[in-house]
Amino acid sequence: MTTRPRLPRWLLLLSVLLAMVATTTLGAAPDARADYPNPDPGDPVCGPSWVVISAYGTEEDTTHQGAGMEWGSSGVNSWFIAGIVQSLRDKGVQDQAIKVRNLKYPASLISRPWPGGLPDYWTGLGIGRDRLASEVNFYAGCSNHPHLILLGYSMGAHVVKSALQLPVVQSHADTIGAVLTVADPSRNNGQIGMAQAGAMLTINPDFSTGTAAVADGGLLGRLNVPGAFAGFIGDGRYFDVCRTDDHVCNRPGPPSTDDLAQQFAYSLPAHTQYGAGDHGATANRMAAKAVSTAVGFAASGGSDPNPNTPCAPHTDTDPMGAAAIAAACSVIAQDTWYTWGGGHSVSPPQATFGSVDQSDPVRSANDPYRKGFDCSGYVRFAYFKAAGYDIIGDRTADSAYRAPWSVRFGPPMGESVLRAGDIVYFGTSANIHHTAIYLGTGLIAEAPQSNEKIRVSPMSNHHDYMGAVRPSGSGSGGGGGVGGPNSTWGTDVRTHSTPSTSGPVYTTLSGPTAIRIDCQKHAQSVTAEGYTNDVWSHLPDIGGSWISNIYVRGPAWLPDIPACDGSSPGGGAHSTWGTNVNIRAIPSAAGRLVTTLAGPTDIGISCQKHAESVTASGITNDAWSFLPNYNGWVSNIFVKGAAWLVDVPTCGGGSGGAVGGDHMTWGTNVYLHTAPTATSARADLLPGPTAVTIDCQVHGQSVTAEGITNDGWSHLADRQAWISNIYVKGAAWLDGVPACDGDPGSPGGETHGNTRTTWGTNVRVHQDATSGSGVVTTLAGPTQVTVVCQKHSESVTADGYTNDGWSRLADQQGWISNIYIKGPAWDDSLPTC
Secondary structure, three states, X not given: OOOOOOOOHHHHHHHHHHHHHOOOOOOOOOOOOOOOOOOOOOOOOOOOOEEEEEEOOOOOOOOOOOOOOOOOOOOXXXXXXXXXXXXXXXXXXXXXXXXXXXXXXXXXXXOOOOOOOOOOHHHHHHHHHHHHHHHHHHHHOOOOOOEEEEEEEOHHHHHHHHHHOOXXXXXXXXXXXXXXXXXXXXXEOOOOOOOOOOOEEEEOOOOOEOOOOOOOEOOOOOOOOOHHHHOOOOOOXXXXXXXXXXXXXXXXXXXXXXXXXXXXXXXXXXXXXXXXXXXXXXXXXXXXXXXXXXHHHHHHOOOOOOOOOOOOOOOOOOHHHHHHHHHHHHHHHOOOEEOOOOOOXXXXXXXXXXXXXXXXXOOXXXXXXXXXXXXXXXXXXXXXXXXXXXXXXXXXXXXXXXOOOOOEEOHHHOOOOOOOOOEEEEEEOOEEEEEEEEEEOOEEEEOOOOOOEOEEEEHHHOOOEEEEEOOOOOOOOOOOOOOOOEEEOOOOEEXXXXXXXXXXXXXXXOOOOEEOOOEEEEEEEEEEOOEEEEEEEEEOOOOOEEEEHHHEOOOOOOOOOOEOOOOOXXXXXXEEOOOOEEEEOOOOOOOOEEEEEOOOOEEOOOEEEEEEEEEEOOEEEEEEEEEOOOOEEEEHHHEOOOOOOOOOOEOOOOOOOOOOOEEEEOOOOEEEEOOOOOOOOEEEEEOOOOEEEEEEEEEEXXXXXXXXXXXXXXEEOOOOEEEEHHHEOOOOOOOOOOEOOOOOXXXXXXXXXXXXXXXOOOEEEEOOOOOOOOEEEEEOOOOEEEEEEEEEEEEEEEOOEEEEEEEEEOOOOEEEEHHHEOOOOOOOOOOEO
């Protein structure tokens, strides 16, 4: 890498001493001079949706270009801006919507006469502060309402912090999505709320998470982060990074002018190693947090990250969703035809010539001569490109819909819960006939039908929406685009670039973290807490690094995760035997056929139960196992092992995987329906008592059986069907199960055990149980909410009360501090998460 010649250390330190000792105050910068040249590059221009304004540090400029020096000659700004830009891309923001601007200001510690050279530090600081305020003021006036991310390193961090103090900047707070400062000379370790909200990251020399003493802080006068940005009770849009050995931002004791040169000399090696020191891992980590918050803040205001590009994400998304949309849009850009059967019976997934659809032979007559995709083949290809493996498989829309996705949204939840990249389905609970990729703002990318091109269409073109899934699993916690359906445990858990503890450390997870795992493999054995395990999981969202399964919640080999070499497509430690083994929708040989396993297959089993007896090869067995990867049942006759598998739990054991937990039906030959009425179409048949997962209930058609009449109906999330509460064990209105959206009986009428009421105005619901996480939605006034569970997390203070209880809201899919829920600080009647 080309480097800029630097001043000898003695001269640099002397210049520091001359500049700083001559300073009589550590207070605010003086008024700026108006005759300094205009910012470079050029004047600001309205147009980009996202603008990153970078204030570089002392003795840096943008005249020295080269790898790692695009935004400042030390490279620190470059590392963090590269992380911000990549995180925006991971959120689906298009490159043409992103603009990076350097705040050109006299960043120098050298004291020279004015004019004729650079001004002293405090004069330069004032110029930078005022120029940043001018930039914010300019962009706040743009008609396209761009979102700003402010970045400052060293003196540039001081510039950013100083600008936030100005009324003109605070008046445009809604324009600023996030602020990120590095090695801030005005850092205040003791500001209430910052460290508690997790906004201040202190790192040790080895880049593990460290701690900072409250009495320590910036080398110069320490400034508070204004409440509009500080989090805790506010929005939490400010993020800060400082090394424990960098006395520029972590000087022991109060600031003073008597040892500035000594403190700076001690700090110099650490002060310039915020990016190169760990190959950008810390920069990427903090950039992802800042961008996630910025995008969430923008989304809460209804903003579109790509307003001028039809085929692009138009809401928040995650890296996998953004990659899938990019692949889907590339197909549209190639003017690709819909073809019946296109994209199937081929590996890897790709466009193929279709065939004639016998139900529509005229329209599909040209399909055998056109290379393209049908609807499910198109979605399969997009997610193959996004995930790096065939995550959906060669399934129809109907079978893909019934697969065991970790994050699923039913029709009663509406379109508002969806985000770009989700897979949407259309049809009935008995027959899903179409699928597409959601783009946001009511748009989908779809392969519509024969004799038409693959295109972007309004979702409203289809009137039979049946729900959606989120393949990444994110949105269930974690934040930062790194969330997923699995979770780590323990503190300071390291991920490695290779599946070995001797591999380079990629990053350190300070506490339990939601993660997405795309595959796992056997590698180096690891022993911790008395356990030994040789399985490692691959984390695609955390730099493609690896983590030992010792630190992942669950069994040693995760049952629903495929092997990285493809040897375990079923994702489990059990195996079938024989050929053409049928998987059924219910534990009965008469149940609807889900799929057929052509030969012996590795499978994951979540539970087993006694149901219909089956005889094969001279053996009779009534045990059936549920396969979550197929969302279906197989007779234990065809599973290697004992008739009743010794290591598999019984279904209906109360694992509580979804909202409402596990429930049991009673009776034989109980019909499920497509709507909460006995006269609607039949969706399935339960031949005997069955464990079912219920996500919500409504008041529907009254049903009478065994002398009991009840109008309660429950929605079965895993079957996308309805069952009368008459046939579910429990009360007529099930305790602990929320009402479905739109139910006339709630919230205006019946109040069940999990319904609560909030108080106050503009109360924020967050992505996880911290006030610094992304905002899911804002409750404008007192609102009736359904609480799933509660847990102890970050303490929050409001109106003189402090409480560390947080509640998970079913309908809003987010967390709210118990401060804002009427009732006790901790409600013993609610389950603990």
